[in-house]
Amino acid sequence: MRRAHFILGLQLLAGWQAWSWYARRVQDGSDEPWGLLALLALVLMLPRGAPHALREREVWVLAAVNVGVAVGHPWLPPLVRAAVCLLCVTAIVSRMTEGRAFHLGTWLLALLALPILSSVQFYLGYPLRLAAAALSVPMLRGMGVPALREGASLTIGSDVILVDAPCSGARMLWVGLFLAVTLACLLRLGAGRTLLACLLGVGAVLFGNALRVCALTLVERSPVSGPPWLHEGVGVASFIPVCLLIAGSCLWQRARQRAVEAHA
Structure with a gap:
């Protein structure tokens, strides 16, 4: 599980630009900050269970996604980059807590947590x-x-x-x-x-x-x-x-x- 927590920390660090944009967007008045309600619900709704380790294939998929975001950074809209980063974090935590990276409910909450209104x-x-x-x-x-x-x-x-x-x-x-x-x-x-x-x-x-x-x-x-x-x-x-x-x-x-x- 130490390895999984380390990868989660790396993912959070890799998305620092997305988190910075999210914070600015929530405060600039262009969107109602309702996404924070969905973000709170996401934290509360994340499945909880016995600890599970990340699979080797999943680590490589995460690495490929992050490389793709980094390469496409000049062309990808900030909202898309933030969505990918937030879904990656959601997938890691869901895999660690329930044993499956994809959980539709929590993924949808992650998308609703974005400033999309x-x-x-x-x-x-x-x-x-x-x-x-x-x-x-x-x-x-x-x-x-x-x-x-x-x-x-x-x-x-x-x-x-x-x-x-x-x-x-x-x-x-x-x-x-x-x-x-x-x-x-x-x-x-x-x-x-x-x-x-x-x-x-x-x-x-x-x-x-x-x-x-x-x-x-x-x-x-x-x-x-x-x-x-x-x-x-x-x-x-x-x-x-x-x-x-x-x-x-x-x-x-x-x-x-x-x-x-x-x-x-």
Whole structure:
């Protein structure tokens, strides 16, 4: 185990530039520091068991990955370098504590621990806004509101309501995935069921965000102005069913996994 701890120390030292960038990124205001919550969960959720030594092949793989990162340093974005370094550390600790380097739940927590929210907003913000607008149209029509979608906006009669960046659901997506992965780790779901829980979580977030857009559209068209906190209150209220759906899907996956284990 001394050798494993020595290799872990070398890996932490090799990633010093990534850790320095992470600290600066968390403090520069470009991202909400929610990744620190995932980092704390990662530390708490790492599997614990009898000590295991690193295999020779795994050491060579780690060395090759670090050499690749060093060679590609001028071309790799800092986020990618930090992700690789953090996954390497996660793999080493997971191998030492549980005997396997790959554990999907902890690897996903490691990725969520990165300062990625602004990147998600940049790359996925508009597609999420389109999805929210498209899903909210049938909901509004079901309530008797003749809504039409034009890009990322809703047209209702002469009113045009834009689904703007704060309503993209990027934050809701991060929190939803964090909840799904954390519950999957707590319930000890297998890799396949963890992945399915995440996919169902994404679906729940898309539904919840469309529900929020519907509610805010009705609020915007109301002749009576509500209190200043109404907008935020609608967002919180629409996220409650999302959390319930994610928790329910994880518990359902756990029940199915136990049923399979009982018949094995």
